[in-house]
Amino acid sequence: LDPYNPFQTASSHLVDDHRLVGHDPVAGDVAGGLTVEREQLVARGETGAPHAVFARVADEAAQHLAAADELTLSIATMRASNLQTMGRNAEAWALLEPAYAASVSLRGVDHPDTVEADHNIGVLMRDMGRIDEALRWLEPAVARSRTVLGDDHPATLRSANVLASVYRDARKFERAEALYDEVLERRLRVLGEENTSTRVTMGNLGQLYL
Numbered sequence: 001l002d003p004y005n006p007f008q009t010a011s012s013h014l015v016d017d018h019r020l021v022g023h024d025p026v027a028g029d030v031a032g033g034l035t036v037e038r039e040q041l042v043a044r045g046e047t048g049a050p051h052a053v054f055a056r057v058a059d060e061a062a063q064h065l066a067a068a069d070e071l072t073l074s075i076a077t078m079r080a081s082n083l084q085t086m087g088r089n090a091e092a093w094a095l096l097e098p099a100y101a102a103s104v105s106l107r108g109v110d111h112p113d114t115v116e117a118d119h120n121i122g123v124l125m126r127d128m129g130r131i132d133e134a135l136r137w138l139e140p141a142v143a144r145s146r147t148v149l150g151d152d153h154p155a156t157l158r159s160a161n162v163l164a165s166v167y168r169d170a171r172k173f174e175r176a177e178a179l180y181d182e183v184l185e186r187r188l189r190v191l192g193e194e195n196t197s198t199r200v201t202m203g204n205l206g207q208l209y210l
């Protein structure tokens with residue numbers, strides 16, 4: 001299993017989860033389509049096509065976000081992440097905006113997956129150079145993550161580290177430094193000095209005023 005292949009991720013972790021498949025006609029159709037095409041690709045020995053297949057099925061799933069279930073939401077979110085990785089940020093936002101509204105409706109604003117969506121949209125806004133909007137997403141994302149997951153949770157520390165970097169980009173250096181200091185202290189205690197995430201925060205803090 002290649003964790004960076006969105007088709008394999010979707011098919012292995014979503015399509016094969018029978019608790020999700022079949023709960024909704026749309027979910028069943030999406031899951032069935034992925035399953036059949038996965039089997040066809042394996043039979044033909046094709047390796048390059050899965051990304052295109054996933055993109056097509058995910059785009060189809062996105063048409064049903066207004067009445068989304070967990071499967072449809074997860075596929076749409078993975079597709080948005082895939083688009084963002086390719087630098088297609090406007091297309092990613094076109095998926096993430098309705099997906100976020102659907103997540104709030106389906107799961108609630110304090111659900112861990114919705115909190116993750118807050119983070120993802122904040123990162124997307126940052127990548128698009130929309131710093132003020134990034135702050136409007138990331139600040140509540142960090143606050144909710146502290147409440148839902150805890151101050152020391154890896155996802156909370158990741159979001160806080162990103163928020164600190166956006167404070168830096170907004171030239172709010174005192175806020176950035178205070179948050180970097182907190183993240184570093186927690187990562188040192190929880191992960192240790194040699195951990196990659198800890199070293200990233202060390203580097204961020206060291207370069208803050210350069």
